Amino acid sequence: MNENLQPVPHLSPDQLSAFAENVLPEHERLAALMHLSNCADCRQVVFLAQQADPAVTFSALGPETPRRVWFSLPQIFGAATAALACSLILALIVHHNHDQSLSTQSVATAKLEQQPAVTPTSPTSTPNPSPPALQPANPAHISATATHASLTSPAASVPKPMPQPLLAPPRSLGAMGTGMPSGYTAEGTQQDKTSYGANSAPSANTYAALPPKAPAGVTGAMPAPAPPPPPPMLPPSQESRMRQAATAKSKKDFSAAETVTVTAAAPSMDATTEVAADSISTTSVQQLPLSGRAVQNYAALTPGIVSTSKLPSKKPAAALLSSGTRTLALDTAGNLFLSFDRGTHWTVVTPQWPGKVVAISLARAPARLYLQQPTQNQSQTQSGNSINGNATNGSLPQQQAPTPTAGFDLTTATGAVWHSNDGLTWHAR
Amino acid sequence: MDAASPQPGNITLAAAESASVCLTDSEVPGQLTGRSAEPVPTSLHAELQIIAAEYSLTPAELARALAAIGAKHNFGLPPGSPATAAQQEKFLRALQLADLALAQACALGREPAWQQFLTRFRAPLRQAATAITGSSSLGEDLADSLYAELFGLSERAGERRSPLAGYSGRGSLMGWLRSTLAQRHVDHHRRTWRESPLPEPGTGLEPAATTPENPPKDLTRIAHALAHVIQQLAPEDRFLLASYFLDQHTLLEIARLLRVHEATISRKLKRLTTDIHKQLLKQLQASGLSRRAAEEAMFTDPRDLTLNLRTLLQTSPHATFQVSSGHS
Numbered sequence: 001m002n003e004n005l006q007p008v009p010h011l012s013p014d015q016l017s018a019f020a021e022n023v024l025p026e027h028e029r030l031a032a033l034m035h036l037s038n039c040a041d042c043r044q045v046v047f048l049a050q051q052a053d054p055a056v057t058f059s060a061l062g063p064e065t066p067r068r069v070w071f072s073l074p075q076i077f078g079a080a081t082a083a084l085a086c087s088l089i090l091a092l093i094v095h096h097n098h099d100q101s102l103s104t105q106s107v108a109t110a111k112l113e114q115q116p117a118v119t120p121t122s123p124t125s126t127p128n129p130s131p132p133a134l135q136p137a138n139p140a141h142i143s144a145t146a147t148h149a150s151l152t153s154p155a156a157s158v159p160k161p162m163p164q165p166l167l168a169p170p171r172s173l174g175a176m177g178t179g180m181p182s183g184y185t186a187e188g189t190q191q192d193k194t195s196y197g198a199n200s201a202p203s204a205n206t207y208a209a210l211p212p213k214a215p216a217g218v219t220g221a222m223p224a225p226a227p228p229p230p231p232p233m234l235p236p237s238q239e240s241r242m243r244q245a246a247t248a249k250s251k252k253d254f255s256a257a258e259t260v261t262v263t264a265a266a267p268s269m270d271a272t273t274e275v276a277a278d279s280i281s282t283t284s285v286q287q288l289p290l291s292g293r294a295v296q297n298y299a300a301l302t303p304g305i306v307s308t309s310k311l312p313s314k315k316p317a318a319a320l321l322s323s324g325t326r327t328l329a330l331d332t333a334g335n336l337f338l339s340f341d342r343g344t345h346w347t348v349v350t351p352q353w354p355g356k357v358v359a360i361s362l363a364r365a366p367a368r369l370y371l372q373q374p375t376q377n378q379s380q381t382q383s384g385n386s387i388n389g390n391a392t393n394g395s396l397p398q399q400q401a402p403t404p405t406a407g408f409d410l411t412t413a414t415g416a417v418w419h420s421n422d423g424l425t426w427h428a429r
Numbered sequence: 430m431d432a433a434s435p436q437p438g439n440i441t442l443a444a445a446e447s448a449s450v451c452l453t454d455s456e457v458p459g460q461l462t463g464r465s466a467e468p469v470p471t472s473l474h475a476e477l478q479i480i481a482a483e484y485s486l487t488p489a490e491l492a493r494a495l496a497a498i499g500a501k502h503n504f505g506l507p508p509g510s511p512a513t514a515a516q517q518e519k520f521l522r523a524l525q526l527a528d529l530a531l532a533q534a535c536a537l538g539r540e541p542a543w544q545q546f547l548t549r550f551r552a553p554l555r556q557a558a559t560a561i562t563g564s565s566s567l568g569e570d571l572a573d574s575l576y577a578e579l580f581g582l583s584e585r586a587g588e589r590r591s592p593l594a595g596y597s598g599r600g601s602l603m604g605w606l607r608s609t610l611a612q613r614h615v616d617h618h619r620r621t622w623r624e625s626p627l628p629e630p631g632t633g634l635e636p637a638a639t640t641p642e643n644p645p646k647d648l649t650r651i652a653h654a655l656a657h658v659i660q661q662l663a664p665e666d667r668f669l670l671a672s673y674f675l676d677q678h679t680l681l682e683i684a685r686l687l688r689v690h691e692a693t694i695s696r697k698l699k700r701l702t703t704d705i706h707k708q709l710l711k712q713l714q715a716s717g718l719s720r721r722a723a724e725e726a727m728f729t730d731p732r733d734l735t736l737n738l739r740t741l742l743q744t745s746p747h748a749t750f751q752v753s754s755g756h757s
Contacts, residue, residue, distance in 0.1 A: 010612075012595060013592075013595070013605050013608035013609040013612055014595055014600070014605055016611075016612075017601070017604035017605040017607065018597070018599040018600040020600070020608070020686060021601060021604050022688045023599050023600055024599070025507075030664055030665075033665050033667075033668050034667075036668050036671075037664050037665075037668040037670075038667070040671070043668075043671065043672060044611075044615055045611040046608070046611075047672075047676070047678060047682060047686065048611035048614065048615070049561075049604070049610070049611040050682065051560060051682070052557040052560040052561045052607050053557075053607060
């Protein structure tokens, strides 16, 4: 204390310095704080002494309460994982509900189509006293109920194995015209292969030859698959007709693609316009209810879609062919590339021909291959081009197997045609 | 220098007899006469001998100073609490022994110690004085005057007294010197301010507003409620209010002094003002006002109140350097 100068006992310099350096015990610190809160002079002294200390900076401050880390790396990863899981679950639920609604429509369509076929051919048959209620959740049950009244063999009510995938690949997704960047193309997975581009070889199923506009009633941008071929002529017996109807119905029950065959009632050709190409405007594509309005991203999720945006030459693809697991791409510079994994990785095909390649095409299979009758499994797994044009992507009769593949052909600038079975080794035809 | 020669015999004998050094006033004449001697733990003997020899002190003198400091501050414990040997050793080891030995040697007038003192603290002391006064010339004057005072030119009862003898070693010696400089500067300012001429009428300080003799009853009630609420505040809260609102120190200055972050001071002040508002409402309701009337009373113009917050928050009438800007 400085009794000489201060009329009231103030804090000594020793206490003030110890307080400023935070080395006072707690009881002395509280006493010093009490005095400092009441004494403006001592407060001024301690602040002046603090101001004169050049070493006091924020970095030299005492232990500060550690700040809470709000977003650490594990938390971010955890949140991202949880969000991804929720998105997947939501997508699965939406997909499941969509499938159920499609199955319901399929059953209803099948019942409506079956009634006029059954009624006139079986006027004497005893009608079902209690028609089965429409139960969308159990299509097998509906199929069995619908065929019970007319089929004599109980084995006929057993649904046959599904001959088609549940959702047919959107074949014409790459043909969205102006709203679709070049770089994606649809590849037929089971029935056909597709090529597009200015220099593509003359093929029976290029995009220009696709069916015209999707008929009204089909939602979405993708055109509906072609209608199934009409049922073959049946013998006039009632049993045969009912068996055929049951077979068609069982197919409708299990194929979501066939549910869209409601469009069979619509005209197959649009008589109002002369345009044969199926193009959708950019505005229509941009207004699709897709997340991010990125239609091309959606296309990449579809099996059979091959991305050609990753060609080693960094140039756009002029033509793209696929035969089995091999995909052949021709860029605008005339370079040829081969992929074994649907466009993920490309291999440069060494030029074995003089001049520049201007077109590639699928080679026609030898005639002897047409005589072979592949099994059903082979017809499902084998991917080939339909040369004769009769086989479409609809439900094929078992006696009409897809045409087997026979390699690739290329046409050089001089008009020479070269052939290859594997896409790597080429020889002049 | 002869008086400062080491006396190892005393230490050895005392350590052998009682395992501690117990020095009496007759052994070491000096500044700490008249204080009760406390034993120093034997674990510090070797360290004390080294430090004492470095600053021209005898181990007995340093041990006696340590014992006096421990007894004065009760080894860091609240008054009345007996300190154990471990607590005593912890307290003594926490002291700045080198600075304490230098201060004690300087207080005893040892020339080598003064040379070391000037070597170490001459420039920092001048810089601190300049920073405190805001002027190099004033800073030099302040530092020179402090040198004379520290050397012990003043005498009491025939003995030379140096302020360095009051250094306890709990903080750094440089911090103690800065505090002493600031205190001397404040004292000097108060003395010179008293000698300053009175301001001209109409140009200087405005006369204090005359308080009405019979203030409204509501205002009196608010003043009493506010005084009661402020008096109930904790010391640290009162210190924050006074430093920020009365002394107008910045958040950064307060944060540096209290060794917390600036944002912490900001949050405390915000919470403090909110609590005061709530307590004031409660106090007004307790004094008989309805809640609506209390809330309306909170919108009273502070200029109508006759209370002085400075007098409520502190005993001193005003800050030293804020005479003209002091606000109520």
